[in-house]
Amino acid sequence: MPESVALVLWGTDNLKTEGVSIAQALALLGAEARQDSYGRVVGAKLTPLDRLGRPRIDVLVTLSGIFRDLLPTQTQLLAEASWLAATADEDPEQNFVRKHVLAYQAEHGCDIEAAALRVFSNAEGAYGSNVNYLLDSGRWEEEDELADCYTQRKGFAYDRHGKVSQQSDLLNRVLEDVELTYQNLDSVELGITTVDHYFGTLGGISSAVQRARGERVPVYIADHTTGGAGRVRTLNEQVALETRTRLLNPKWYESMLDHGYEGVRQIEAHVTNTMGWSATTGDVSPWVYKQLSETFVLDEQMRDRLAKLNPVSASRLANRLIEAQERDYWGADDDSIDALKRAGEDLEDFLEGVTGEVAA
DSSP states (O other), X not given: OOSEEEEEEOXXXXXXXXXXXXXXHHHHHTEEEEEOTTSOXXXXXXXXXXHHOSOBOXXXXXXXXXXXXXXXXXXXXXXXXXXXXXXXXXXXXXXXXXXXHHHHHHHHOOOXXXXXXXXXEOOTTOOOOSHHHHHHHTOOSSHHHHHHHHHHHSOEXXXXXXXXXXXXXXXXXXXXXXXXXXXXXXXXXXXXXXXXXXXXXXXXXXXXXXXXXXXXXXXXXXXXTTSTTOEEEXXXXXXXXXXXXXXXXXXXXXXXXXXXXXXXXXXXXXXXXXXHHHHHHOOOXXXXXXXXXHHHTSXXXXXXXXXXXXXXXXXXXXXXXXXXXXXXXXXXXXXXXXXXXXXXXXXXXXXXTSOSSOOO
């Protein structure tokens, strides 16, 4: 059983599911909502260990800025649940929150209120991790820069009274104990390679955990898009599934191309987001990049179609695949990378008006 896990909570997802992710965090902690005589949620309470039947898991919760703004009561609820677990008179081997809080206190000599902070988000009025923007720009050298960006943006802790304070050092220390990262997926319209917010948040914290621990930890996605109990997949499995059913599915990419300029931009965005997962987790299989390059860049007819519909995105797509190879994310052979670079140069020439069509 893991002693510590990291959960990513988004605001709109919890609104649509009536708080599934909040309930998951509370369940791991061994806590539940406390209600007043009118049935209103006013705080948290602990589930007794004998009824829980297992140790309390230390849960690091990172909230989106939208969650923080829309659900302040729930933010305090999660913070209070962590504080109650940290201050409970229980065996630390049956209460991993208390175990880690006491260890942090011994290391830093701080009070238990500070050591028990486990709910993190942006500073008030700020949104996003900016990991996605940094990756999109290409202006980064090492993956640790992505982890730094994440912890700097998300290093603000919210306590059980709703007060916020910058606690980047505490966040980095708590990350050392995290054994897995997790997020729910509840929309059939959006996947983890559709928008960059997924790798910016879940990927961002996974990158920060890897830097803190010096090793990778598993990344899990819970797919609730089909109803029922849902299905938990590894990140690698989820990326592979979305690549096959969307990017490499002719029904999907042909429908995108029917939309012309915007369709090509969407295809390019999927490729960029896929590389985002490689950069933040290292958990994308090499075959993904190989088949993407063969489908969209090395195929002369497809390359020509993309260039005529949207030369900017077509060029960016090719350059993103080349960047992924240069960052050693897929290990293409020399012949493949040479062909990819030549195709990229052809697209650049077409974009700049040097040629009237994409060369073979």
